Amino acid sequence: MLFDCERLTLARRLRGLRKNQLAQAVGTTPKAIGQFEAGVQKPEEPTMRRLAIALGVPVGFFQAGRSPVSMDGAHFRSLRSTSQIERDQALAYGRIATDVVAVLENLVDLPEVDLPEYPVSPDEIAGSGPIEAARLARKALMDQPGPVPHVVRLLEAHGVIVLVLPEAAERVDAFSVGIHPRPMVFFNPAKGDYWRNRFDAAHELGHLVMHADAEPGEKVVEDQAHRFAAEFLMPAEDISGELPAKPDWERLAELKEAWGVSMAALLYRARTLGIMTETAYRNAMSTMSSRGWRRHEPGTAKSLEQPTMLTRAIEIVGQAGTGRDGVADRARVTRADLDLLVPHR
Structure with a gap:
């Protein structure tokens, strides 16, 4: 039986397992798992079946799959707050998502990729690059003033794959x-915050527009994406006249609903634009902390902006005769993993 060592590594990372954990589950040694994954040794068929059971995949998953897509350039928000195994698992989901997308691309027309590029040097600490990049992106993607109605839908409309x-x-x-x-772009549903999710989307868009060649995880690069997101969602030209100079909570609550950003983001924006003094800003954040608003701001709870491009694509190919099982088979992923990545509506 054919065996592709990279597919074993992919399956192990997908399940968030270390080599010693997988070895224990199948009754072998971590060294043997390492040899299987390195391609030094091929597992016997009984071992391959035990590997498949332990990893929740069919034996056929280990056969040569689609062309590997590098995820080395992934921009994670903070490399320190997550372990390597957690990042490996997230990237493994990204890896199988590329296989699903490749199958769908052959069956249905997805929106053309249409993102502007505005490279900003990772050495630029306080320059205007991120602001100019955000202004360019807004003009290219929506070309209208005011709040962004739906950030995820905007990304999808311009060919970006968005997944939860x-x-x-x-x-x-x-x-x-x-x-x-x-x-x-991948989101974490565990955060469960509509306001933060929108800012995350704009932040990741900043990476896509500015950082094709930047080293992921660098603090300056993350700060640049943060500044991009603030300008993209709250353009200085449009919002400056609306921001209060002092923490007017009723006004901030109104702006939060209108602009789709958190009160904390609005306060920070007021400070960076010089509308609110440093002292007023710190007092405002202190008040938010004392009231427990740093964790849960007041306001109407809203559902996260949900991606729909791939769900709709699967519905279309299903109507043409290729159901979810067929898509999963062609992509060499399990039906369960496909349903996790692209839920039913």
Whole structure:
């Protein structure tokens, strides 16, 4: 039976297992698992079946799959707050997502990738690059003033694949990968915050627009994406006249609903634009902390913006005769993993 060592590594990472954990589950040694994954040794068929059972995949999963897509350039929000195994698991989901997308690309027309590029040097600490990049992106993607109605829908309309990570990867923050042929953005549903989710989306868009060649995880690069997101969602030209100079909570609550950003983001924006003094800002944040608003701000709870492009694509190919099982088979992923990545509506 054919065996592709990279597919074993992919399956192990998908399940968030270390080599010693997988070895224990199948009754072998971590060294043997390492040899299987390195291609030094091929597992015997009984061992291969035990591997498949332990990893929740069919034996056929280990056969040569689709062309590997590198995820080395993934932009994670903070490399320190997540373990390597957690990032590996999230990237494994990204890897099989590329296989699903490749299958769908052959069956249905997805929106053309249409993102502007505005490279900003990772050495630029306080320059105007991120602001200019955000202004360019807004003009290219929506070309209208005011709030962004639906950030996820905007990304999808311009060819970006947006996916929600399965709960197994709950400690991983949002991340993006500018891979060929389609950029991808992944969200974490465990955060469960509509306001933060929108800011995350704009932050990851910043990476896609500015950081094709930047080293992922660098603090300056993350700060640049943060500044991009603030300008993209709250353009200085449009919002400056609306922001209060002092923490007017009723006014901030109104702006939060209108602009789709948190009160904390609005306060920070007021400070960075010089509308609110440093002292007023710190007092406002202190008040938010004392009231427990740093964790749960007041306001109407809203459902996260949900991606629909791939769900709709699967519905279309299903109507043409290729159901979810057929898509999963062609992509060489399990039906369960497909349903996790692309839920039913």
